Amino acid sequence: MNISKDLVAASAAPLVLAILADGDSYGYAIIKRVGELSGGHLHWTDGMLYPVLHRLERLGYVEARWAKSESGRRRRYYRITRAGQAHLKTQRRQWQVVDATLREIWMESSLVPAGWRPLSQRGVEATC
Amino acid sequence: MLTHDDALEAQITQWRSWLRRRPAISDSDLEELEGHLRDLVADLRAAGLAADEAFLVAVKRLGDLDAVSREFAREHSERLWKQLVMAKNADGEPSGSRAHEATVVIGLAMAAAAAIKLPELFGYPKIGSGDGFFDSGTFYFPNVSLFVLPFLAGYFAWKRRLDRLGCLRLALAFAAAALAINALPFTAGGHTQTLAALHLPIALWLAVGIAYSGGRWFDGSRRMDFVRFSGELFIYYVLMALGGGVLTGFTAVSFAAIGADVEWFAQQWMLPCGAMGAVIVGAWLVEAKQSVVENMAPVLTRLFTPLFTLALLALLVTMAWTGSGIEMEREVLIGFDLLLAVVLGLLLYAISARDVQAPPGAFDALQLLLVVCALVVDAVALSAIAGRISEFGLSPNRVAALGENLVLLVNLAWSAWLYARFLTGRGPFAALERWQTGYLPVYAVWAAVVVVAFPLLFGFV
Numbered sequence: 001m002n003i004s005k006d007l008v009a010a011s012a013a014p015l016v017l018a019i020l021a022d023g024d025s026y027g028y029a030i031i032k033r034v035g036e037l038s039g040g041h042l043h044w045t046d047g048m049l050y051p052v053l054h055r056l057e058r059l060g061y062v063e064a065r066w067a068k069s070e071s072g073r074r075r076r077y078y079r080i081t082r083a084g085q086a087h088l089k090t091q092r093r094q095w096q097v098v099d100a101t102l103r104e105i106w107m108e109s110s111l112v113p114a115g116w117r118p119l120s121q122r123g124v125e126a127t128c
Numbered sequence: 129m130l131t132h133d134d135a136l137e138a139q140i141t142q143w144r145s146w147l148r149r150r151p152a153i154s155d156s157d158l159e160e161l162e163g164h165l166r167d168l169v170a171d172l173r174a175a176g177l178a179a180d181e182a183f184l185v186a187v188k189r190l191g192d193l194d195a196v197s198r199e200f201a202r203e204h205s206e207r208l209w210k211q212l213v214m215a216k217n218a219d220g221e222p223s224g225s226r227a228h229e230a231t232v233v234i235g236l237a238m239a240a241a242a243a244i245k246l247p248e249l250f251g252y253p254k255i256g257s258g259d260g261f262f263d264s265g266t267f268y269f270p271n272v273s274l275f276v277l278p279f280l281a282g283y284f285a286w287k288r289r290l291d292r293l294g295c296l297r298l299a300l301a302f303a304a305a306a307l308a309i310n311a312l313p314f315t316a317g318g319h320t321q322t323l324a325a326l327h328l329p330i331a332l333w334l335a336v337g338i339a340y341s342g343g344r345w346f347d348g349s350r351r352m353d354f355v356r357f358s359g360e361l362f363i364y365y366v367l368m369a370l371g372g373g374v375l376t377g378f379t380a381v382s383f384a385a386i387g388a389d390v391e392w393f394a395q396q397w398m399l400p401c402g403a404m405g406a407v408i409v410g411a412w413l414v415e416a417k418q419s420v421v422e423n424m425a426p427v428l429t430r431l432f433t434p435l436f437t438l439a440l441l442a443l444l445v446t447m448a449w450t451g452s453g454i455e456m457e458r459e460v461l462i463g464f465d466l467l468l469a470v471v472l473g474l475l476l477y478a479i480s481a482r483d484v485q486a487p488p489g490a491f492d493a494l495q496l497l498l499v500v501c502a503l504v505v506d507a508v509a510l511s512a513i514a515g516r517i518s519e520f521g522l523s524p525n526r527v528a529a530l531g532e533n534l535v536l537l538v539n540l541a542w543s544a545w546l547y548a549r550f551l552t553g554r555g556p557f558a559a560l561e562r563w564q565t566g567y568l569p570v571y572a573v574w575a576a577v578v579v580v581a582f583p584l585l586f587g588f589v
Binding site for chain 1: 156157159160161163164166167168170189190191192193195196199200202203204
């Protein structure tokens with residue numbers, strides 16, 4: 001299943017912040033983590049992640065620093081800031097509202113797609 | 129034979145240099161993206177892919193470079209502006225040579241600014257005092273191009289690493305020009321001196337062009353580059369002149385407010401020195417940032433080609449309607465020469481910006497209409513000039529105007545012919561470009577004739 005471009009773009013910032021809330025990380029690892037969490041459904045063009053990270057940095061939601069990686073190359077690590085955590089909290093509430101509303105409608109019209117289960121039952125905790 | 133790893137390194141290097149040309153992507157972004165690419169390649173190889181396969185897949189996953197750099201540009205739009213002064217060369221020139229170039233440019237600009245003040249030490253009148261900067265008959269007006277163009281040519285000779293013979297020829301050309309304009313026994317403020325002063329910069333511009341092309345003056349594309357450069361320099365110069373005017377006005381007003389008179393400083397130092405230095409700095413800006421203003425001359429061309437066509441059509445219709453000919457005053461003569469020069473400029477910049485391979489379009493037809501209108505108007509003007517010459521005889525001004533007119537007319541007539549052939553699909557567009565670049569020296573040769581031969585022919589009046 002391919003997720004639409006708009007949805008990917010809208011979810012990029014909260015996803016990155018949520019992953020960074022779990023611990024500091026760098027671009028490639030963030031992409032990998034998104035792939036794992038979504039079971040490969042949420043596919044990003046890798047190069048597009050960096051403009052997103054830089055925007056979050058400019059807004060003050062993450063901070064970045066260069067550090068040596070295990071391979072000896074320099075790597076840019078990102079860490080969520082206090083402002084980022086606050087932003088993530090409001091984002092989370094907004095997404096929950098959207099999610100709950102959609103769920104409500106789909107329950108009523110019983111349009112639940114076959115095989116749909118809440119995230120929590122897939123063994124993947126919603127991060128935050 | 130290359131090992132897989134060597135081949136991979138070569139591919140990554142190539143990819144990096146490709147990405148480096150994007151102005152929106154900084155060196156630090158590049159390092160970050162390269163790290164990502166390498167991690168991805170390593171994982172893919174661990175999963176069993178060969179090095180080259182892994183590289184291809186990884187590049188694909190990083191995404192279309194155009195789209196990615198567009199995203200970077202959206203997030204970092206300020207970088208595109210920074211390019212204006214901190215240009216990153218497309219060839220990936222090291223930043224050290226950029227700083228070095230800035231030093232050379234500032235040195236040359238200051239040398240040109242100092243040169244214009246130097247004659248005062250030798251008893252010449254102060255520039256900007258008494259009679260104005262451009263009053264004919266003074267020392268400065270005929271010589272003004274000699275104060276700055278040698279430095280401009282020197283900048284390009286340095287930048288393009290012109291060989292010793294080329295430098296020597298340039299030096300000789302400038303020396304000959306200085307000798308001609310100063311040693312010939314002109315009547316001060318006479319017609320031939322004014323004409324020589326007006327034509328000397330045109331002749332010397334060819335020398336600048338030769339320096340610009342780095343000795344490859346016979347290469348048509350280098351000449352076209354020089355045409356583009358001239359247009360962009362003109363635009364930059366006008367912009368800097370506007371800024372300089374604001375600075376001068378602000379300085380004068382604010383010092384007047386505290387009761388200090390600095391008008392002498394503005395007129396004798398800021399204006400002449402700024403006017404000289406700005407030529408060098410402008411040339412450097414054009415060189416350093418070829419892609420920011422690059423589109424300015426073509427855009428202006430697109431904007432004004434229809435408007436000039438309309439104006440010329442209206443003029444022709446009015447002339448036919450009222451049946452009135454052209455009154456041949458001197459100002460009118462010069463006006464028609466300028467008109468032809470503007471039409472030629474519009475044509476040149478339209479040609480320089482056009483994709484040679486593109487098929488003929490509506491804009492090309494409009495260009496042709498503009499050129500034909502200019503030709504008709506000029507034919508009327510030419511007959512008037514001829515009438516005036518037969519009535520009053522030859523004078524330096526009339527012959528100069530006539531000569532200029534003929535030089536431009538020949539160019540435009542043949543351009544119209546080539547354009548018509550191109551529009552009807554019987555000739556390539558490249559022929560038009562070749563004609564224009566091949567014609568460039570003609571202007572300089574004619575200007576040199578006016579500078580050197582006219583005074584001799586007309587007895588230095």
